[in-house]
Structures are given as C-alpha cells and as structure tokens.
Amino acid sequence: MAKLQFYNTLTRKKEEFTPLTPPTVTTYSCGPTVYNYAHIGNLRTYVFMDELRRTLKHAGYKTLSVMNITDVGHLTSDGDDGEDKMQTAAKKQNKSPEEIADFYSAIFFKDLERLNILLPETVAKATDNIPEMIEFVQTLCDKGYGYETEDGIYFDISKFDGYGKLSRCNLEDALAGARVAVNTQKRHPADFALWKKAEKNHIMQWKSPWGMGYPGWHIECSAMGKKYLGARFDIHTGGVDHIPIHHENEIAQSEALEGHRVVNTWMHGEFMLVDGGKMSKSLGNVYTVDDLISRGYSPLAFRYFCMNTHYRNKLNFTFDGMSGAATAYGRLRGILSSCKTAPNADNAVAQKIAELKGSAIAAVYDDLNYPLALGEMWTMAKLPACREIYDAAAELDALFGLDLCVPPKTADSDIPDEVKQLADKRLEARKAKDWAASDALRAQIDKMGYVVSDGKDGYEIKKK
Ligand code: AMP
Ligand code: ZN
Numbered sequence: 355m356a357k358l359q360f361y362n363t364l365t366r367k368k369e370e371f372t373p374l375t376p377p378t379v380t381t382y383s384c385g386p387t388v389y390n391y392a393h394i395g396n397l398r399t400y401v402f403m404d405e406l407r408r409t410l411k412h413a414g415y416k417t418l419s420v421m422n423i424t425d426v427g428h429l430t431s432d433g434d435d436g437e438d439k440m441q442t443a444a445k446k447q448n449k450s451p452e453e454i455a456d457f458y459s460a461i462f463f464k465d466l467e468r469l470n471i472l473l474p475e476t477v478a479k480a481t482d483n484i485p486e487m488i489e490f491v492q493t494l495c496d497k498g499y500g501y502e503t504e505d506g507i508y509f510d511i512s513k514f515d516g517y518g519k520l521s522r523c524n525l526e527d528a529l530a531g532a533r534v535a536v537n538t539q540k541r542h543p544a545d546f547a548l549w550k551k552a553e554k555n556h557i558m559q560w561k562s563p564w565g566m567g568y569p570g571w572h573i574e575c576s577a578m579g580k581k582y583l584g585a586r587f588d589i590h591t592g593g594v595d596h597i598p599i600h601h602e603n604e605i606a607q608s609e610a611l612e613g614h615r616v617v618n619t620w621m622h623g624e625f626m627l628v629d630g631g632k633m634s635k636s637l638g639n640v641y642t643v644d645d646l647i648s649r650g651y652s653p654l655a656f657r658y659f660c661m662n663t664h665y666r667n668k669l670n671f672t673f674d675g676m677s678g679a680a681t682a683y684g685r686l687r688g689i690l691s692s693c694k695t696a697p698n699a700d701n702a703v704a705q706k707i708a709e710l711k712g713s714a715i716a717a718v719y720d721d722l723n724y725p726l727a728l729g730e731m732w733t734m735a736k737l738p739a740c741r742e743i744y745d746a747a748a749e750l751d752a753l754f755g756l757d758l759c760v761p762p763k764t765a766d767s768d769i770p771d772e773v774k775q776l777a778d779k780r781l782e783a784r785k786a787k788d789w790a791a792s793d794a795l796r797a798q799i800d801k802m803g804y805v806v807s808d809g810k811d812g813y814e815i816k817k818k
Contacts, residue, residue: 356413358719360406360589361666363597364520368659368721371619372688373588379415380587381407382579382617384596386496387424388458389443392465394656394671395626395633399593401657401666402623403605404471405722406591408753413719419474420582425455425481426558427550428571438568440555455479465643468653469769470755475583480574484560487569487577490564490611491548499610499761506550508662510541514606520620546603548573556646572603579608579616582804590617594624600714623665630670644770646676650817652768654756655680661724661754684754686805689735690747690758699740710734711746718753727753769815773804780806 358371373379383403386392392400403421430436440451447454466473480487491507494500499514500507511517518524547570552559559566569577579587592601601620608616628639643653659679663669699707710730717726731750734743748759779797792806799806805816 356719357416358409358413359721360621361721362618363622364617366522369619371588373415374586374618374663376416377414377416379410379589380583381410381417381419381474381591382575382583382587383419383590383591384461384575384592384600385420385421385423385477387439388455389428389439390458391644392458392462392570393633393640394646395628396593397465397469397643397656398626398660398669399591399623400466401469401660402469402722403474403591404469404587404755405661405665405718405724405753406621407472407474408417408755409718409722412715412753417475419475420476420478421580422575422578423455423459423477423479424574425451425459425479425570427480427569427574427671438556438558444557447495452481455481465653468643469657470654470757472755473642478578478582480569480578481558483574483578483581484569486574486581488549488560488562488579490573490580490607491569493502494607495745497610499607501541502547502564504551505539506567506570507548508540508545509548509603509606509610511544511546514610516609517606518602520602520605522768523598546570546572546599548607573607575600576604576607576611579604580611585612586614586616586618588617589619589621591621591623594622596621620700624668626807627668627670629672641671646770647768648770648772648802649673651676651680652683655683658683658728658756661756662728664725665722672745683765686732686735687758689739690744693735693739693741693744693747694759696739696741696744699738699742703737703740704742707734707740707742707746711750714750715753724754731758768817769804770802773799773802773815775807776802777815781813784808 355378359368360371361368366591374394386396407417407419426438426440428437428439430442440454443454444451491500494509495502495507501510549562549564549567549569551565551567556568558568560568581649590601598761601608605617623636626633628641631637633640643656646656647653656676659676660669662679698704712732714727714730717730731747734746737743744759751758776795776799778800780792783791783795799815800818803818807814807816
C-alpha cells in the first residue's frame with residue numbers, strides 16, 4: 355500500500371495516514387439533509403469525498419465508506435431551535451416527509467452519478483436507524499452524560515472532558531457563544547439535544563423511553579457511524595461548517611459512550627462561495643447541477659472546476675470561472691482524443707510522461723493535491739501528441755473521475771428536468787392537436803439550448 359498523507363482538522367497537521375485495519379479503510383461522510391435540491395456548494399463537498407475515496411482505492415486500500423441521508427432531526431438552526439427542515443418542506447409542499455425525502459434523495463443520487471461521484475458502500479437513512487439512536491441516547495443517560503428536561507434529552511457538555519477540541523474552543527467559549535437558551539431547563543446553554551419530545555402535531559415521531567419523539571441531528575451520525583463502522587474508524591468527512599457544532603457534538607457523544615477516541619482523522623472541505631459571497635436564496639445565487647446544464651455546462655466540467663482548487667481552500671464560483679473551466683476541460687479531452695490514434699513517443703518523451711504521471715499520483719497522495727495533479731496532466735498534454743499520453747490519462751482518470759478518455763455522455767440524465775417537463779407538455783399539446791402550443795413549447799426548449807424531435811412513441815431531446 356502506498357504512503358498517504360492527510361490533513362487532520364483535530365491536530366491541525368498533515369499526518370501520515372495509518373489505517374486501523376489495513377487493507378480496509380473505514381470512512382464516514384455526513385450526507386445531505388434531503389429537504390431541498392443539493393446546491394453546487396454541497397456537491398463540492400461530495401466531490402471532495404470522492405477525491406478521498408478514489409485516492410484510497412488507487413493507493414491499494416479497500417474502502418468501507420458510509421454516507422448518511424438526513425431525513426429527520428435537522429432543525430432550521432444547527433442547534434436545537436426551530437422546526438425540522440423535513441417537516442417544514444413537507445408542510446409547504448403539502449406532501450409527507452417521506453415523499454419529500456424520496457424526491458430530493460433521488461435527485462441527489464442522480465447528481466452524484468452525473469458528477470462521477472462513486473457511491474459509498476453503505477448509504478443509510480436516519481429514519482432506518484432510530485432504534486440504534488435510542489439505544490445510544492439511553493446509554494449516554496445511563497453513563498451520566500444525558501439528562502431529561504420537559505422538551506427532550508440533552509447532553510451535558512460539562513461532563514465531557516475535551517469538549518471543543520476539534521474547533522479549539524474551550525468550554526467557557528462554548529458557553530459564552532451559545533445563544534440564550536430557549537429551554538431554561540438546560541444545565542448549560544450549549545448543551546445540545548440528543549432526543550426531542552414531539553408535540554402532538556409533529557409529523558415524524560417514534561416511541562422511546564421518554565415518550566414519543568425524534569432524534570437530534572448530531573446523534574444520527576454518531577449512532578450510524580457506530581453501527582456500520584464500529585467503535586473506532588479511520589476518517590470522518592464533512593464541510594467546514596460542521597466543525598464547531600455538528601462534529602464537536604459527534605465527538606462528545608461518541609467518545610463519552612465508548613470511553614476512547616473514535617475517529618482518527620477528521621477531514622473538512624472548505625466552502626464554495628458564489629461571486630465572492632455566501633450562496634443564498636434571497637440573492638438568487640443558489641445554483642444546482644440542472645441550472646448549470648441548462649446554461650450549457652456539463653456536470654463533469656463542473657467537477658473539473660471543483661478539482662482545480664484544493665479542497666482546503668475556498669472556491670469562488672463565477673460563471674466566468676465556470677466557462678474557463680469548461681473550455682479547458684473540453685480542450686484537454688480534445689487533445690487526449692487526438693493522442694488515442696497518435697504514434698508512440700520516443701524514449702525520452704515516454705520517460706517524461708512516466709515521470710509526470712508519477713508526480714500527479716504523488717500530488718494526490720499528498721493530502722489530495724488534485725490541482726497540482728491536473729497541472730501535471732496538462733504539462734503532459736502539451737507534449738507532442740503520442741499514444742503514451744492517452745494511456746497515462748486513462749490511468750490517471752481512476753483518480754480524476756473526469757471521463758478524460760471516454761466519449762461524451764449523451765445520457766438522458768444530462769437533460770435538465772425543466773427541459774424534460776416542457777417536452778412532456780409539448781407531447782400532450784401534440785396529442786391534443788394544439789399545434790400553436792406545441793410550437794411555443796418547442797421555441798422555449800430551443801431557447802434553453804435543446805432540440806426536441808418527434809419519434810414514433812414520444813420524443814427525443816438533444817443538446818444543440
Ligand atoms: P446539508 O445538506 O446542509 O447537511 O449539507 C450537506 C453538505 O454540504 C455538508 O457536508 C455541508 O458541510 C456541505 N456544504 C453546505 N454548504 C456548502 C458550501 N457553500 N460549500 C461547500 N460545502 C457546503
Ligand atoms: Zn453528520
């Protein structure tokens with residue numbers, strides 16, 4: 355197995371990676387809360403998860419990875435206030451939380467597929483693991499870490515030595531930083547909910563030793579990590595926003611329960627900004643993969659855009675930047691396609707290509723330095739066209755996941771849903787012989803950059 359180095363948020367150091375039980379590497383990634391479409395920032399974090407898993411596999415390890423799907427318990431604040439995000443979306447859309455979860459999960463998985471993000475070996479829904487969460491909370495109470503109030507069971511952070519060690523804030527900071535508690539029965543304002551008691555009108559609730567209720571968000575990941583990976587595992591990933599609350603609380607719960615360190619390496623992906631600022635609905639800059647597709651960018655061009663910035667650096671999304679990435683990605687693929695049928699290189703060039711390939715791999719093994727690896731790929735691509743370049747790129751693509759040597763996909767999944775819906779409407783209009791409506795819809799589809807043609811049994815959509 356090759357040597358790898360990863361930056362550990364816990365120690366703030368780049369460390370040589372030593373798995374607990376080689377050749378297997380166990381990883382846990384905080385998954386999406388499926389109450390809405392995943393935006394390109396969320397997806398950047400899953401591209402980072404994929405960079406890590408592909409690197410581990412390339413280095414000869416067997417990955418045993420878990421990603422959860424949060425379909426209950428994530429409140430509108432990351433703390434314990436507000437409504438459950440799933441419940442709010444369900445009420446708004448007049449659907450059940452399960453319908454909401456199924457709808458957005460399906461789109462999330464489609465996005466992962468379009469971005470060539472390999473699915474973790476285990477994908478687990480929070481609602482399928484409630485008994486494990488209840489047991490976890492009960493054990494924490496038995497050990498004296500959990501206590502009951504009128505509205506739920508809380509974790510007493512003052513009982514856990516080392517609270518704040520991930521974000522490097524001490525107990526006093528945590529207490530001072532916490533907002534004035536809504537629940538005055540909490541022992542400390544920064545104590546967090548392990549389990550919430552449900553009011554009658556709360557849609558999702560389960561029977562527990564503390565009456566009907568639902569889990570806190572943080573306990574989900576601790577309980578699922580334990581169930582699927584055991585009492586110790588190698589790597590835990592997520593976005594940097596999770597460091598101060600979610601992951602701090604996960605550490606407190608899991609280590610209090612086990613009595614020892616549970617996660618060896620904590621890895622966090624930096625945020626994606628849009629036009630230099632935060633993505634927000636009110637600014638109208640929360641983009642999805644479908645939005646990019648409807649503007650003519652392929653999902654893999656977006657993957658390329660993400661991979662050009664190291665996962666620990668902020669990445670500013672602009673359409674200019676995205677266009678630049680799409681052009682570069684297209685050019686690289688074009689060069690490689692001409693190398694496929696090119697003659698072999700002479701010895702000196704072949705040697706140079708082998709060296710560049712080696713240094714691309716070494717860059718990735720050094721804390722996932724994908725931007726440097728892509729740079730080496732480009733240096734190679736600028737050499738006189740030869741078959742060796744194509745072969746090296748095909749090999750490196752196991753790490754890149756960019757389909758560098760694969761003909762472009764014209765899969766149905768690349769057509770935005772909005773375009774498909776318009777085409778469905780147009781089919782209906784045609785069936786009703788409403789030619790004016792049919793023409794208007796065709797024009798609308800055309801404006802979005804797609805051509806619809808009629809077939810025997812329906813229609814076919816192609817990118818212009
Ligand atoms: P959520 O669905 O809100 O639980 O988020 C899913 C993942 O996306 C988490 O790992 C977050 O840390 C991450 N995330 C949220 N916003 C951004 C962003 N702007 N850039 C990168 N990652 C993000
Ligand atoms: Zn989590």
